Amino acid sequence: MLRWTITFIIIAIIAGILGFGGIAGAAAGIAKIxxxxxxxLFIVSLIMGRRKS
Known part of the structure; x- marks a missing residue:
């Protein structure tokens, strides 16, 4: 999931540089979500992993 976040941030940066403001804003919003x-999910997995021990 972190890989997808980084991908969308890169898309947002490239779109912003090229002047596509709408696409850049949408990609940045998706990356944030x-x-x-x-x-x-990371915090939940940490908590669940500690419970089993």
Whole structure:
């Protein structure tokens, strides 16, 4: 999931440089959402991993 976040950030940067503001904004928004989902899943997996020990 972090790989997808980085991909969308790169797309947003390239689109922003080339002047495609709408695409850059959409890609940045998707990247932000994916990043927060990644963080939540990472924290949940850390908590669940500690419970089993």
């Amino acid at each position: 994916l990043f927060f989902i990644f963080i939540v």
